[in-house]
Amino acid sequence: MKPRRLPTALLFLAPNLLGFLVFTLVPVGLSLAGSFTNWSLRPAVPLHFAGWDNYARLFQDRDFYFYLYNTFYLMLALPFSIAGALLLAVLLHGRFSFARPRRAPVLAAASAAIALGSAAVLALTGSPNLAYVVGALGLIAALGIRFGPVAYRTVFYLPYFTAGAATIILWSQLYNPNFGLINQGLRHLAAFGGWHVAGPGWLTSTRSLLGFLPWPAHFNNGGFGLGAREAIMLMGVWGAVGGNNMILFLAGLANVPPELHEAAEIDGAGAWARFRHVTWPQLAPTTFFVVVISVIGGLQGGFEQARLMTFGGPAGATTTLSYYIYQQGFERLDLGYGSAIAWVLFVLVFGLTLLQWRHGARDGTD
């Protein structure tokens, strides 16, 4: 390929670059500079250079290490949500059409009829909840059979649509240790086996799955169990698995040339072999992108849940570094320190991304 001159490249880059400079680079610069000062939201405090004071304070801050632990802990859910998204994408990418196209509407109507019928029966015999669920499932099945994977993709994306206040309220309800559906379900299940359990504390508990390890005292470790961190992680996986990552994988899968698949089939490769040797390598740029973005997001994450749902509690168990930045910058009005934390976080993220880059980046045919 003929090398292009810089001017051409700049022309293409210009609109993006301009916005980048004004809305990203300048604030970035300001915040980096701010981390070396005593920048505070109190106008009465004169701004002056503070050198490495903020950073020194950071490295001696017990809370910083605790919240760093929390941040990494919550990222333990990432492999599950990425793998789940990939799995869903692969499933949805496959063939869903019937050999005889006219079978689809018939089957759709049939499943709708069966579901509605059973729903009616259930409703009349006094199980309105079950009727509702069965009816909904029948509707989904009918839509899926008639319209194909589009319907399923939309259903899986629903958690993303409802992100925000509604989801927070929803999951707070579900996680209620006394009345929530999750613990109620667990109790019913245990009752089948004859056990009587109270159910995990979820958002009210400082326990965690790694709680049996000897963490320092101020890590507020309640021991082994399912606590607030697990609750946040579960909610995260639920929301992420059918969300943007799945869409990205679907788009990546769409980019795989079908001829490669056909060639592999002709060569006698089975489904798993095809996946390993054709799909997975072709998916590499997308996978790389998803992993990088997820790690970046994970290290910066936990803010919404902490701010709206748990307020960082119980006893700081769900405070991640971004929430700590918020507390320092906007509640304590100490933006210098908040910026310093943010930049240390940046170094972490950058380092991790660089590692991934060295390991996984492919540059196409260049």
Place this chain on the structure above:
Amino acid sequence: MARDFRTLLKHLLMVFLAIAMVLPFLWMVGASLKPNAEIAHPSLVPEHAQPVNYAIVLQRAPDPHTGRILELDFPKWYFNSFFVAAWVTSLQVMTSALAAFAFSRLTWRGRDTVFLLYLGTMMIPSLVLMLPNYQVMVRLGLVNSYSGLILPMAFSAFGTFLLRQFMIVVPRSYDEAAEMDGAGPLQVFLDVILPLTRPGLITLAILTFLGNFQSFFWPLVMVKDEYLRTLPIGLLLFQTDYGQQTELIMAATVMNIVPLIVLFVVMQKQLVSGIQLGGIKG
């Protein structure tokens, strides 16, 4: 016959997986029809359905607790969210595509360094950029305006990164074929690369639109006048010191989602047909 049976099984598997995704949503729809007192009850279905909740949110019926019509403006908030998201998405897709082209197809000095710089800025927690960004907006006089909501969101390293990944898999043979026909870089961009990266473009559009629709913190800080309120900020009005009208929040959310679902389905159709049209021939 056997194949169709397997397909049917596949469908059933998807429906089964869908249960987990959809159950909370079913609760949401049920809650939107519940009277306030029943919200705490652990059932999906209300005992005394109250569809007037939707009328209350749309300002057609008075709020039972205060006896007044709520001072909301759901349609306006919807329009604002849609308007801002539409502009942000269009600007972002276009500028990101242009920049991604520069990073993937053109070779120039410092390309990889600048790209890493772009990537680097994505890694700074946006919280900490918020206040400096706000100061910049004040200097530019864009606070409390549509431009203030749109412009900072319209330029994104994320979009550039994403489209670059899609562009680097397009074989160079296409570019070369076009160049041999005398096409300049802009034409290569418009006529060769863009159509072939359609799945990527549509994906970015979907992600950006939906992400921006739900964005909360930036409009919270930027918007002072009521006519500029977007949906997530408007929904805040249902949560006050004096109570949280969950059933109204759920009704508003359900109304919020329905057009988004329609949009999503439409865009997916584009994604699918894009695959078939832009399929890379060997």
Place this chain on the structure above:
Amino acid sequence: MRALIAGLLAFLLILSGVARLLRPSRLPPGVTPLVWASSKNPYRYGQIDYFNATHPGLRLRLDGGNADFQRIIVQTCSGVGPDVFDVLKGSYLQAYVEAGVAWDLTAAAAADGIAADRDAWPAVHNEITYEGRQYGYPAGVGCFLILYNKNVFDRRGVPYPTDGMTWEEFLQRLTRVSGVLPDGSRIWGTNAVDYAGTAPAAFFWKAVFYSRHGEFFSPDGTRPTIDTPDLRVALQLHQDAIVRYRVLPRTVDVGAGTGQGGWGNPATTQFAEGHYATIVSGKFALASLRGFVEMQKRDLARWEADPARQRTEPRPEVLRLGVARLPHASGRPFACVALSQTVVINPASPHRAQALAFLRFLASDAYAQRVESYGIPGNPRLARTDYPVTDPELAEHEITRCEVESLRDGYQTRKSPFLLDFDVDRALDAQVARLEADPSLDCGRLLAEAQGELEAMLRLNLSRDPRLAAEYHRRIGAGALTSNP
């Protein structure tokens, strides 16, 4: 592709045109708009309508998005905030003043009949002034009380709480009334969670501390007094209430116990539903309890009109409220902290002079009449206990009487310019959260930690601000002979 781009652009331009058309029309000339950032209290609308009707040149509008602390700070720092806004806690006022978003109206107030020392309750002096300057006027004042559910006490056969009990007596009474019922549901003794801040925070220990006339700072403000016997007693009693007496739930359990829905903050709703025998609350709870009681009365009326329901369901209950003043520390006179919901003016507002008219309104009789159904007006001369009531079950006159008496004995904790109250709150809330999560921890040790943390923070504040450091050394030097080691 080009056609697509062109079409998209055209679509966006059309949308922009629509947006321009939908912009609201300007107000008629000569009318000054004012924005009040407050909470969506249902009674606000009546107050605002009256104000607008009697002040033709002004048009006040409620921005009910919960005067969110961070939002106010960010917006007012950049000049686009509301004209007047609510400050819920004295510690917030301090933070706002330090951030420069509260207008010093000491001079204007004296002439306008809203002076802190003449026209407002003395007990809330520290909530509307800071370092000797006045920054606002109360939209409502109050004290915490014990509100109790007479139905629950009657059912359990326990006598009602009264004024003048000690904490131990109160907790003993609660152990008798609380417990697990045969159907598995649980009645707690009391509920004391403070929702005025950014996160729900335990309040019981604070109520105990305030009853001992506790202070967080030394008299000259140069030292936080955290590791002290008073605070140790308060924390210990808090822990005992949870672990030994078992009448107080942990703060996280209160949040979890609700259905995350319902009118009124979660603690009040649960109390109204009968899960708590008492609640540490104030007259402001009436704003939500009134709606609840009216709903119950409607349900009762429906039941009485429906014989079929009368056969199958028991008679629906209507909440009956009782009130008592907070317990006092044994061996000490009664003390409690007075609270104020203060309205503050934004110094960057172009209409701040006109905003004073609104503060004057808050000191007027017309406003007092519109606030007394759920609060106490800031002007002590206007507090009435004989206004007409609609729901006698709510014991409004009793509540008003109790609050007015408590306000007379109320005090405000000292603030220090060297350390934000905010920080003290957060440091202590963190320790209390740890204590609630792990009752085996020792109160003394936690307080010693908090003391160390706050002293470090104070030194940090001094190192960052030379003006503050100078003042600090001046005070230390002046009080060198009298300050305690």
